[in-house]
Amino acid sequence: MRLNRRNALRLGALASAAPAGLAASPAGAAPAAPDSWAVRPFGLGEVALDDSIFTAKRDRMLAYAKGYAADLGESGGPDRMLYNFRAAAGLPNADGVEPPGSWDDANGYLRGHYSGHFLSMLAQAWAGTGDRVYKRKLDHLVAGLGECRDAFAAAAAVATPRVEGRNGTAVRLTGSPLGNAEHLKLPAGLVDGLAAVTVATWIKLAPVDQSRLPDPWADPAPLANGVKVFDFGADANAHMYLTIRADNANPFPRFAITTGGAAAEQRVTATAPLPAGEWVHLTVTLGGGTAVLYVNGTAAASGPVSLTPADLGAGVANWIGRGQFPQGLTQYLGADVDEFHVYGSALTAEQVAALLQTANGDVAAYRFDDEPGPVCADASENARHAELIGPGDGNRHSGFVAAYPETQFVRLEEFATYGGNAGIWAPYYTTHKIMAGLLDAHRLAGSTAALDLASGLGDWIHSRLSKLPRERLDRMWSIYIAGEYGGMNESLANLARARPDRPEYLETARLFDNTALLQATVAGTDLLDGKHANQHIPQFTGYLRMHEQGAGEDYRTAAANFFDMVVPHRLYAHGGTGVGEIFRRRGVIAGSLWQYPNDPNHAETCCVYNLLKLARNLFFHTGDPKYMEYYERALYNQILGSRRDEDSTEDPEVTYFAPVRPGRWREFGNTGTCCGGTGMENHTKYQDSVYFASAADDALLVNLYLPSTVNWSARGVAIEQTTDYPFEGASRLKIRARRRTAFALKLRVPSWAEEFAVNVNGRDQKLTAAPGTYVTIDRTWRGGDTVDVAMPLRLHTEAALDDPGIESVYCGPTLLAIKHEAVGDDLATGLVDLAVGEDLSAFEPTGEPLEFKADGYTFAPFHLGNGEPYHLYWRRR
Template sequence: MTPPLSRRSLLRSALLATAAPSVAYAGSGPAASAVLPTPPSWAVRPFALSEVALGEGVFAAKRALMLDHARGYDVDRLLQVFRANAGLSTRGAVAPGGWEGLDGEANGNLRGHYTGHFLTMLAQAYAGTGDRAHAEKIGSMVTALTEVREALRHEPRVLGVAGRFGTAAEHVRGSHQYVDLPAGVLGGAYAITLSAWVRPAHDATWGRVFDFGDDTTRYLYLTARNADGVPRFAVTTAGPGGEQGLDGTAALPLDEWSHLAVTIADGTGTLYVDGTAVARNPAMTLTPAALGTLRNNWLGRSNFSSDPVFAGAFDEFNIWSRALGADEIAALRGSRAADTSAGRGDLAAYAFDETAGSTFADDSGRGLDATLRRTWGGPSHPGFLAAYPETQFILLESMTSGDYTKVWAPYYTAHKILRGLLDAHLHTGDERALDLASGMCDWMYSRLSRLPRATLQRMWGIFSSGEFGGIVEAVCDLHALTGKAEHLALARLFDLDRLIDACAAGDDVLDGLHANQHIPIFTGLLRLYDATGERRYLDAATNFWDMVVPGRTYAIGGTSTGEFWKAHGVIAGTLGATTAETCCAYNMLKLSRMLFFHTRDAKYMDHYERALYNQVLGSKQDEGDAERPLVTYFIGLEPGHVRDYTPKQGTTCCEGTGMESATKYQDSVYFTEADGSALYVNLYSPTTLTWAEKGVTVTQTTGYPRERGSTLVVGGGRAAFEMRLRVPVWAGDGFRVTVNGRAVDGTPVPGSYFGVSRTWRPGDTVRVVVPFRLRVEKALDDPSLQALFHGPVNLVARNTATGLLPFGLYRDAALSGDLLPTLTPVTGRPLHYTLDGTEFAPFSEGTEDPTHVYFRRVEPSVVFGGTDSGVANPAGEDGTSLLDEIWAAAPFGTKGALVRRVRERVDAWVSAGLLSAGDGRKVVDTARNASYARGA
């Protein structure tokens, strides 16, 4: 027999076995790479992910599917948009697309957010599994982001690639880079030839090969693709309406070199493509001389600000002060200009042979060296890190209404990146990640601290564009690590006073608000309360939660319809295809968890169980995929809804939070009292807790929710503490606890915790029996619209019908009030039943079956024990029926108790004139003669 581990040896073995450190709070367990101090305001604190190992079960199975994605996805694809923004090589990677690509919704103006989610997923996966592959991916991503920030700090650098003849200069799409030529480059010529080799990388229209002009009135340009997709040259002194132009006849091929040339002389202009004249205009009266000296002389950038920057590569660009002949231009196709009879351009000649620096040498002899620049200049602070220019943040400061096609939640995106970096640091100890995170907050403080408070209030009140997610929580966590006063001051700059003050006062102002824009605000307010002690922050968060649960919460634990909230108490009136946004469930879980840390109120963990076991589990498809996380955006609650696990165009916010959820299922199974005197068992889930502070382990073995209970075995050394076992609010009679086979005295109260205090010894075994009953939950605004639950599990009907299904449930109700006998179990499939030919199954199963979360409760006649009395089931003005009133008194200890209840209510209904005396006798006789199951 192996002797029990001492507390010291247990701690040492835990540290050795736990390959992955995790987010920890001071005193909560094994030393992590970085520790967030436990706020004094927390009555309860969590354990680190690495201290709670998932055992075999539904959570481990769902996580394994997500880990397929974590291991298989090429993170260079995520980094593509960051590297492009910094003008770095994207290594041939293809951007993820959807919200993370330049061509996705709103032109990808949220790009970068998904990288933050992915970092958090990897960090949590590493903490929970110890798989070094996840840590290695984190390390490579942090390395890349460090290089990106360094590149953004400085002037752009030439990105040399293989060219037509030697080296060429690449302008990565999304880099916003162009070449700035000196004034006078056109030399006031009356005759001219402009020649360039280009390799377009994208089919965007109006991206300029070159544009020389003062504004949008006086200019000449060559675009690779006009509105018809073909090259166009134009010159004008009177804006677009006065253009004298030349249009090509065919589109330039993408990712291939093409030679373009334009000549103007003696009133005739000619456009050449690959040495062949494709357009001629004999009526071109304008020449560079007519334009005078122009201010903006650009390669790759347009004088029209709405036009895209040219994406692709440039090789030789030459300007001659004469019109080359057709033979000379044809010769340029096969050789460098210097090796042809034309020679280098005498006005300007750029070979683009540079492989470093930010300038291009002019070989014309005129000394007109060019400079590589960004259209937006550079960041206002060296800590800036993003996958798009700082202009997104700058534009927000002057916006008065939202327009996500122009500015789409830049501080929300910053939050995701910041959170991912913090998690990377906390879970792996990478100091570079902390430096990047700290730099981002230094940069944000430098921008926001100079703005008037009125401007900030306006910004944060703008729908979508002003959304900032959980940035306050992340900044407060960073402040806990850095101690920098500026970081705490930054967190407070996001205060949206009218929302905070209303919620602190208990005024429900949520109707019409965007749900996920506002839920994470309140986790931030709790962290501000922790840091400042300001009571209004705590009051606002507490009252806000009560405005959402249950008044705006669906049976599965989700909230919102079409991303917005409706009036309090409206559930039936909001069912549709776009209910229950997955991000909202994720953020409500975070808020519930954090409120519990402050209050110990079991209602928060009751909600946590509901949302976790239903919406969160059910939002992940039961398949693995290296390319896609397979997570829902909305979960439609309309009848017959089929879940979409590849929503919108991909890489959505909900797929991001879905990745995170699937790698932290164990984060709230156990908590500890802040002083270590008690262990909270919040969820019945197969797990092993290593509580190094106490020198013990707690191994929980259960098939819950298929199993109606759980077994917990204490290991390690001896330790005194109270084990507090959550009694679910729905549990009712029958919750029992034994220790080493002996019943524990006490009366469990649903919606609270049942405590067991003792000095625990190795091998002590706690058995918890949790009574399950089939029950219904009624929509607040329509009691006949109901959802079916077995214990914590929402059972959904699988049926292709698109209308509400009618079901009656009293026909075989047990004396306990359990409705389960009315359903027929499906052999070999736990928690699967049939009723009237329709299958019911757990919502948590991530299938593509059409489902009905809500159904229409129809009890047309009075039936007991499967026997129909032949009497119509009467109902009062409020819709409550006779059967409702009878069964509301369940459980019944004996059949006689049920019959007495039936007689009592029948007499009352007869007296009220709602039931005839004869029908009343039939009802009583049927109840007396029927047989009943006892039920759970």
Template sequence: MTPPVNRRQLLLSAAGAAALASASRYGPLAGRAAAASRTTGGARGAAGAAGPLDEAGVVARPFAPGRVRPTTGRWRDNMDRTLEYLRFVDTDRLLGNHRMNHGLDTRGAEPCGGWEAPDFEFRTHSQGHFLSAWAQAWALTGEAVFEEKAAYMVAELAACQTAPAGFNTGYLSGFPESDFDTVETGRRKGVPYYCLHKTLAGLLDVWRLTGNTEARDVLLALAGWVEWRTGRLTYEQMQTTLRVEFGGMNAVLTDLCLQTGDERWLVVARRFDHAAVLDPLAAGEDRLAGLHANTQVPKIVGAAREYKATGDRRYRDIAVNFWDIVTGAHTYVIGGNSQAEHFREPGAIARYLTDDTCESCNTYNMLRLTRELFTLGPERVAYADYYEAALLNQMLGQQNPDDPHGHVTYFTPLTPGSRRGVGPAWGGGTWSTDYDSFWCCQGTGLETHTQLMDSVYFQDDAGLYVNLFIPSVLDWAERAVTVEQTTDFPASDTTTLRIDGAAGEWALRIRIPGWTSGATVRVNGEVRDIAADPGGYAVLRRTWAPGDTVTVRLPMDVRLLPAPDDEHVQAVAYGPVVLSGAYGDQDLGGRLPVLATDSLTATDEPLTFTATADNTAVTLIPFYDNRQNYTVYWATPGD
């Protein structure tokens, strides 16, 4: 007897029936999905009768936004500054380019500057970031202002979308529809699909997190336009189109498929599978040198999402191989990648310590990819170790702690003597502004600092994973349990978890990072004799009662981390924290100071060391807190 076919099998059988004239596996689809691909887009309608799909291969499940909240410390402060900017920003100013393009009154709103200036080719990329950030902020806080701002923007975008401006049904943007004619020849005229991706993702977040059905309708109409526009092209024409940066179009359209259960959106998503990039990655080949880095990372996030929609192992291989290649051969010690926005030769780190390293968007998207892969393979603790390193050492310090609106940097310069907040945005580390920047990294910065808690805890059917050591409270509604984590980590090497709510039997898995040794675990004050090996999880399986506490100590040591292309260029870390030289206003002239590594000495201040460099005393402090001229890498004497 043939077993019943579930919805995922139906989806995979339809979407997996690809047949190409070329050797690539990406192209026209057969069966029910192919019929869907011929549907002309743009009509407004319901979200699809099937409802959300389960995600294939997921072992560890994230908690919904708002279920984990920061309580104290820099994490809470960063979030609060971003929330203040989200309350402050004028939504009518943000809507100006959409209204102008669709022939509507701008209502006297002053135009924005920077990348949202009326003549800038990236205009209307930011609005989607704001929608996502407002939705996340509402989920975190329940403050009406965030839902109201999101709902107002959605309503005004709906008015633009239906205005008689001469566009095809469903079109919505701040630039002419004719820009796509140029892009379809492989020539750049702006990055229109990149901008549409942000809008689609923001609308999807507002729908999912706030329940706004108008956001759903605008989203479906715009996705329908994308379906119609790309459905006119041959496979070869579509691959030509993909030469121009298109953000995470494959990711957001796959998300729409998973949210609605309508596989027509997976058909459209797979049209954005860029064979020139994905095929080598499927074979485990590193051909990234010379490619614009943040053009590639969202494509791979899309591959991970496509795996979860289809179960097609090739997508998973692409995502895993890319992650291994980037973290193993293209990543600076702070967790970021790229120089002048591009990948360089494998292992090329020491030779590219410049003013334009570590674009923030890249790290934001690598964190997204890492989270996707962790849910599929939580036994690989390297995912969580990388997540901690990048979030702590780059993204936490990306934000200006002296700015009530929490503005951020585009790059994190690694030239010796650099300073955050100094220099131009492109080729320096200046801060963004309220209305005159709107770079890509300002947009992802809004999302970063409203989702700092999204990877602290995960769950599976057996229990809870604790991945990050951040003061926070988890509302674990599925088990009627509250978990509160109290810690000064990384200033302290200890964290305590208090469990309240319903009693019950489940497993608590606590990450033991690869950088520690001699970790100890106590339950209600008593040391437990359990495995706590670096690069694994300490697992406690027991019946938990309200008031139970678990205290974990993760000893830290100084680590010297050589650059892969020059063993005499090294960074210094203490535990997970990258330390940096605090040079005040001193001009280092772009030259690496020569560090006497045997002179490193701890002080009475947490995470603070003294050392001798260039025969002069220097203080080393956490890079994420360094507001002086700094160096992250050092020259070290050879034998």
């Protein structure tokens, strides 16, 4: 097979067999290997793929990378990827530009993550092809993120403004859950022990588009349910609060106090809503068994309330403009606030009316007439000064950049949970994708600006998390979805490697230790059943990276043990894992096909993306062939089959799941989802594991049989591989070198290969080639030497771990799927029964590549990217 034009341009002219013509650009070369590696990879620019089923899939993804939003101009794609960042940073977006959509829509919970993957895809495309269109888009995207970072930093440096108030000046709280979330923190113990209390204030609610209510994402959202004027107490179970809108049935102000959570609240609720855009005086009096809510000096609600502040215990969380955790997206008040006063008694109606003219709380009095800054002085004699949380408070780090504000991270630190109205998914997952994309832009495309942005993010993360106790971090990382942080520890370890002058980045990576699971995995205790698979898989690649930077042997042990808990014990025939997104019981494969009727999908594609990374990196440490065995299975089946065999510049056309329930099918698309993001990367880096070199550069490992050429500059050698694998069981390697050079050539023997023969320059080699190992040819090579490998493809079956009568069938490395719709809905009725003998002679070729018929059923390669129903498992009879 000949090199195609792209690869010839990338690697240079090969006809002369001169290694000098194969030199990869520095950005396309692999970085120096850590000391703990036994083998090292080649850079994407050092391996060129020739025409194959892999390049067909890759070229479709490259066309997407090049053509996405091309109607908006050359940088249209990157501008779409910048939309949410610019919006969050207060920068304008060009007319006609919209966000990518789905989870990365303008209101998407994970907005920004897809842009990180897009960065990685562009960097890989540039490193692998040398086509400058990818580099231009990459640089445009990095520069745009830099502008957003600078805008965030500028906004954070400006103190929350004082504005014209009811009397003098007021403090402005913008109220948006997506904005700066300004609010005031009052001293602990503010109302502790009081048997009676009065709280009075002036507020002017920000105008709101009423048509958007009760949309919690309305910006600002001062009239959405649950927004608090004040909230004093210990936590969400023991507190007293005033909200401006109780609920949809009662969209009116409400005062409540409770010592047993929402279900035990004692309340008084008004019967008219508060107006927006004008000053309103609100007062609550509580004492003597009665609570009264006043609006503009007139009682709007009253009723029996037996609880008092003294019943709440130690009040450690006292707020103006926000509520106790957990609240929803509507946690922050959008209003100008003036003259906030607290009294240690229940004022009379006459005294409340007088407050409209003058007030001076004897517990605390905030007039907001001081200079803008993080402190709002208490005008009473008690010096209970308030802390203004918002821009200019000195807690905003200049390295922050995201497609939403820091409030998402604040909410996670306060133990936000996934689901309901908590309104937070996985902020550090999104941060990881952005940082990983920036580091790829630096590593693969030489972008110093990207490294600067990644370093700023690292500084910002350190500034937030280093202040938190270990117990809180452990709680955060154990929360389903909200605590998902992807491979944040991996990126920080990579950043520490790129910035050896900043050792604190490795310490920051330790802050992401998922302590309980980490310790159990080090001990070999399998706790994976029921855990969110992709929330945890990338953590273990991160632990391995941390080990490489000197963090300790336990991290490597954890990574190796974790892999062994998944492979093969939770592995499906195509290399995927999980029911839906969840790990299920160890060793239960057939039993999981219908065991979860509400979750008909299996094998999230992100999980395979991350398991491949883990397997590859474990191999660097050990050279154990089992990792490359898994790599081939997952790459040649689930990953190759995860890209639809159709062109698109509007959508990556990749799978979220690769179901194994018989009669299910693959669905393609996934713009903006997690698997849409990893899918963009999957198909632009196929060459990353075809060849490895030994750490000493005295051996070349051929891991995958793919038509390709590797430039091994350390040895002054190029090796060209010609093959039609997996459609044929043979491959030829040709040495291109100017001078003789000695090295060991290590060829992987696939586990299915019962026969494996090697011929060098026409001479058969006497080798012991056990399946699942590497064979070694150690000699002095010269230009023109050829190595022919013969490994005849054969049909072979693999039984489910928990039922030897339920099988899958392969031809060589290729999983064959029955082309058929569902036939039943449980393990007893839903499997196709096949009358096949032990020799599998019932399988007859149809004449199509790797297609067979058996017992009336057609089997085709799973890697064909179509939406037809299929069966990967069947019952032998």
